[in-house]
Amino acid sequence: MPTPVPTLTSEQRAEALAKAVRSRKDRSEMLAALKAGRLSLLDVLERDDDIARQTRALRLLESLPGIGKVRARRHLTDLGIPETRRVQGLGKRQRERLIELFPPQN
Known part of the structure; x- marks a missing residue:
């Protein structure tokens, strides 16, 4: 039997919605910084927050400069990492x- x-309550719903919006915004900013070269892949992998930890590996690779959807999927496949892995x-x-x-660029 399903749970x-x-x-x-409406306050709890509003709070959950606000938290979700903040998380999406923070993740978007992190991935944009990665794309712009302000963050390296190493920086993101070393972060110890929920935003970085809960990002899918595929989305992370797609956000690297010069890497698109096809190359990101190919790299994950070559490394044996499922596309859905966080x-x-x-x-x-x-x-x-x-x-x-993808070594850090200094």
């Missing part, structure tokens, strides 16, 4: 291989 959906779910070796593939 019943919790009932939220940054928090990447193993140590997967992170290392991504950093080797």
Whole structure:
């Protein structure tokens, strides 16, 4: 039997909606900084916040300069990383291989 959906007050709903909007905005800003070169892949992988941890690896690679949807998917496939994997779910070796593939630009 499925679990019943919790009932939220209108204040709780508004709070949850505001939190979701903030998360999307923060993630968008992080990915834009990555695209613009203000952040490196290493910077994002080393971040210890929910925004970075919950970002999908595919979306992260797509945000790298010069990498589009096709190349991002190809790199994930070559590294054996599922497209749906989030940054928090990447193993140590997967992170290392991504950093080797996309070293920080100084």
